[in-house]
Each structure stands twice: as C-alpha cells, then as structure tokens.
Amino acid sequence: MANYSIKDLENFTGIKAHTIRIWEKRYNVVEPKRTCTNIRYYDDDDLKKLLNISILNKNGFKISVLVNLENNEIKEKVINLTQANQAGGNLIENMVIAMLDFNKEKFAKLFNSSVVNIGFENTILNVMYPFFERIGILWQTGSIHPAHEHFVSNLIRQKIIVAIDAVVESHSENQGSFLLFLPENEFHELGLLFYYYIIKKNGHKVLYLGENVPLECLSEVKKEKKIDHVLISMTNAMRKDDLKLQVEKIAEKFSDTIVFISGLQVGSMSFEIPQNIILLKNISEFKNRLLEIVFV
Template sequence: MAYKLKDIERMTGLRSGTIRMWEKRYGLLQPVRSETNIRAYDKEEVKKLLLVEALKRCGYRISNLAKCTPQELTALAEKELLAESEEGAVGVWVQRLLSAALDFDELAFQQWLNRAVFHLGHLQTYRRVLVPLLQRAGLLWNVGKAESLHEHFLSNLIRGFFFSAVERLPLPNRSEAPFLVFLPEGEFHEIPLLFAHYGLLAQGRRSVYLGQNFETDLLSHLQRTFRPRAIVTFYLMDRGVESFVNYLDTLRSELPGVELFVGAPERVAGKLDRPPEGVRLFTEPAAILEAFSEQ
C-alpha cells in the first residue's frame, strides 16, 4: 500500500516542507513518484519516518538519525523507553502503536499498549498516548468518512482495550443515580464515549453504557426507567448547527432537569454562541472527566 504526502503529514505531525527537506538534504526517505511526479511512500518508509520523528522529539539530531539503520533506530527507541524521561517514552509508544497498526500486528499493538498502561495507567494512557494516536490516524473526531482498513483495525483494538479495562473495575453502587452514556441516533464512533464510560467507573460512579446509535424515540423512557443523574453523549458528525441545536433541545425536553454533558468537535460546537441551559459542552473528550469530578 502506498501513502501520499498528506497521509504522512497527518500520521507524523510533520509539515510537507520538512519531509521534503529531510529527503533532499539527508536522503532520509526514498519515495516513488507517479507519472505526474506525485510522491508516494511504502509502509516501511512511513514506519521509519514515524520512528525518526519520535526520536527527534527526544532530542536526537536529524542529521544523526538519517545515518542510522532501522535496527539502530529501534535500539534508540528502546533506550528512550528505558530512560527516566516519560515524555520521550510517550512519543515512542505512539510511534510503536501506529507502526503495529500499519502492520496489522495485533500482538505487538497489545504489548505496546499494555506497556504504556503499566507506566501511565489507563486514563493517562488515553490522554497522552491514545489521543495523539487517534489524532494521527484521523479517528479522534470521525467526520463520517469511510475508514481505511488500518483505521478499522486500530479502532476495534482500542474499543477492545476499553471494554477489557472496564471489566477489571469494581462494580459501582447500584443505589446511586447513574450517568447514562450513549451516542445519538446515526452516530457510531464510540471511542470517546468508551473513554468517558471508563472514566466515570474509575471515579467510582455508576455509569450505564447504552452504546452507539441510541434511537431518539427511546429518550422518553430514560427518565422513568433510570432517573439519571446526568447524560453523557458525543455529537460528532457535522450535520449543521440547526440539527445540533435541535438534538440538544430534544434531550432537554425529554430529560427535564437532567444535566447534559455533550462532547463535540470544535467545527460543530464552535457554531454555537453559547450552550443551552443545562448543557455542558466540551471539545476535548478528556476534559469531560474533569467536569465529572465536580459532580
């Protein structure tokens, strides 16, 4: 599979001009070119650049990294993981997880993810490793585009990570009023939702996970069935500000007096002058956890 320069920019966080300069000055990559002179990179070139970018952020000079073999780059990455610098290790974990996804290597992915969790814990692994990983893979705020094979693979591994993490937590007190956690009808990208669900349970709160694509017609049953403490949902697809406001109004009318925690990307939330009364709006999934702690 060949990757275009714009794909490499997203995955590495590097600008196209920087990538071209490294190619020209240091011979770091050897892209193939189409008949119209468009660059394309194979998987091994992408993995190499991911590793170089992570090591550069650890303080290594690009001129030295460009001279290294893949084996030498890997050894330097392992050295960073063993060092005291947690920040350097975080960058390497992101790179290793992306590379495992490119290889469809589930075992390697799980091993690197478990290693991050061992050092950081689940919540910090999500914030510091998985959020950058999802951003680079284009999965943090899904915009309704068709996912590639790699994105499907990565998304399902992370879903499994959260389901497994939830199973390890103690059961919450069933006498408490629950937080109800679900996605609106037509929404299927549940990674931010799973993070919120795990975060609530990790704080010792009762969270009822109702999942993706929760039918609007069922909202009227939630109040009498659960008497919820709050609703947590994510409105991810940009269907226009009117559709977003209508959904918020529907939640407020069907669940009067229930506080609403709503996550939405800036391209959606930014269209509102202010959130409606009773709605707490967030543009970063991790920020919702801090709001939960105030409850």
C-alpha cells in the same frame, strides 16, 4: 503495499518535504519510485524508515550518523528509546507504525507498557487522545485509510471495556445513576466509553445504551429506571439549525434531568442552550462536576 506522496511523508513524520528532499539527495535516506507517468511516490518501507529516523532525530541523533546504520540497528535504537520514554511522542510514533502494519500485538504491548508506567487514565488522556488527534489529521489529509482508524479504535475499545469491567461496583451513599448513549447517527463511542469508566470509577451506576440510539426509544427506559443524569456525545458534523434542533429535542426528552453533552460538536454550539443542558469541553471539567454533585 500503499503508495505515499512526499506530502504524506511530511504529515506522518513531521519532517518537512523540503528536508526529505535534501536527505534524499545528500544521504540517499529513501529512494522514491516513479509511476508509469513519472510521478514520484514512496512505499511502506520508506515511510517506516523515515518515522524511525524522525523519532531518533528528535531525540538528538544526527542524520549524518543515522544514515550509516542498518535498518535493524535503527529499529533497535527506537525500541530502546521508547522503553525509556513511554509517555512521550516516541510512544505515539511507534503506535502509528504498529497501526500501519496492522500489528495488534505490537500496539497492545505499547499500550500496556504505558498503563504500567503512568496508569490507565493517564494513558487515555495523555497518550491516546494525542494519538487519535494525530491519526485524525492523517485521515483528513488522505494519508491513511479508514481501515487503519477502525483497527486501532476497536483495539482501544476493547481496552476500555476491560478497564470498566475491572472497576469494582460501589455501594456509596452518594451513589447516582447515569444514562449514557450516542444519539441517532452517532457511532464514535470511544469517548463515551471513557466517560463510562470515569463515572463507574467514581462510584456511580451507569446504564450504557451504546451507539445510534433513537430518542423515541428512551421513553421506556425513563419509565423503568431511575436516572439522575444523562451523558451523551455528539461528534458528527451537521448544520447549525439541525444541531440546535437536536439539542432542544434531547433537552425536552429529559426535561427533569441534567444532560451533559460532550464531543466535537460542543464547540459548534454557539446558540442558546436549554437550562438543563451542560456542555463539557473536556474530561477534567466533568470530573470536577462529579465531585460537586449530591445525589438523593
């Protein structure tokens, strides 16, 4: 069982630490434990209870009413509320709870319900992107362990791969071929997999090489396969000079091809960009460009 500080609770629930303290004293919502050195801490049960109370409180339930409910009654109200509002913040809060419990079945049920309600693409864009932003903040502040992030990342990876396989191959006249890969020392492939899904859904072929691909390995691919465009993702932080050099090497390797670059590092590319490089700020920008491309 993990231990959390009151600041951790604030990061998870969005409830200010000052408010949590007031609720402790006035309503005995949670009761902090103490270490042998008298430092206050909270456990998993405290966190889950506050997450559930946070969901209900944001949806109009008064704290004075909630404190008189049993835990199972609170959980039941959260479930009912989530079913009525699958695409909103309530869904994300419940996904956080499932992540903390390493509850694969609950997480899958939440994800699948969202897909039924708003579709796969909207679930990724409007639910999972905000969810990963949320857990990214939690990870940065030390509120969750890397194991939590790996747990949900692998579940979503499986979902995207299944969705990719479900897209019927197209035989359009305006069909292009894309090479997708993560450069060396890049391992975060969820975003790239979603681009794979979008490209295939739009009727184009994809050669997907995956993560951590050294540039020198790509010469053989260029010889064997017709590649119209390249799309990569760059997420890992690096020095500006190293980032510039990496982009220049990629541009040179595919000098006769347009290369799309996505990922967090796009925002750091304030240097001059080679002419065959196109930086993607978001998936919507890429979808618009896909409609404009004519393949021969």
